[in-house]
Amino acid sequence: MxxxxxxxxxxxxxxxxxxxxxxxxxxxxxxxxxxxxxxxxxxxxxxxxxxxxxxxxxxxxxxxxxxxxxxxxxxxxxxxxxxxxxxxxxxxxxxxISSPKLGRKLPQVLDIGEVDALLEEPTKEKNWQGRRDKAILELLYATGMRVSELSDLTSARIDLKEKVIRCTGKGSKERIVPFGQKAAEAIRKYLKTVRPKLDRKNSDYLFLTVHGNRMSRQRIWQMLKRYIRAAGIKKEVSPHTLRHSFATHLLQRHVSLRVVQDMLGHSNLALLVEKFQAPSTK
CATH class of the missing domain: 1.10.150.130 (Tyrosine recombinase, N-terminal domain)
Structure with missing residues (x-):
């Protein structure tokens, strides 16, 4: 060579x-x-x-x-x-392979401690809203879903036994994404104790508002910002903060780029390298 x-x-x-x-x-x-x-x-x-x-x-x-x-x-x-x-x-x-675009601002990511603090915040509310929001945040971090994908998620597309979701992303492309035990437990609790009381309209959507409507992307974003502030996190966040953190933490643990790409539904590997950071483990 x-x-x-x-x-x-x-x-x-x-x-x-x-x-x-x-x-x-x-x-x-x-x-x-x-x-x-x-x-x-x-x-x-x-x-x-x-x-x-x-x-x-x-x-x-x-x-x-x-x-x-x-x-x-x-x-x-x-x-x-x-x-x-x-x-x-x-x-x-x-x-x-596409070339990296210069000047693109890298997304802020949360470290493991900040994610733990964020995921703990809804449990402090000790009410139906806290249980619903806990399930949402756990699922966002466990799967790396886009907020819009979670908003559109229906109950039929989640398999709690196998711990996988069928997620429809950009371009109507479907992918299967696994999630862990913590997310499964939070979703089970929400389904058992909260969702039946919210489902006034026989909705197909998994996450509902107090009026029985689908949780919109904007409402989920407002909820996320509120818990970020409550957890004392000072970083500049976006609706994709947990998605970026999920990807970064997987790459930091040496999960292959191809696996992360498939889980995120990301079309461009070079852009994935450009976009996601690998924070120090120190």
Missing amino acids: QNLIAEFLNYISLERGLSQNTFLAYKRDLERYSSFLKKKGKTFSDVQPDDITAFLWEEKEKKKATASLARNLAAIKSLHRFLVSYGFLKEDITNL
């Missing part, structure tokens, strides 16, 4: 007229890329888009800026195009 990188660097030095700084940055980027592939037992001929995405994620965990990640990918794409053009490779698999 080093010989091919040397060929490429010689090409860009002579043909593309890159500045010395850019040339050296490409050289460092590609040396790290080839070292990463060697550790995985891969060569340029059998590398897959997931390998490149995993490399970018590893770079991101080293606190590399978005601009650096964009340059990393630009160097890799240029290398692969060169290798295809000169017959060293048959196809350019980097065409399947």
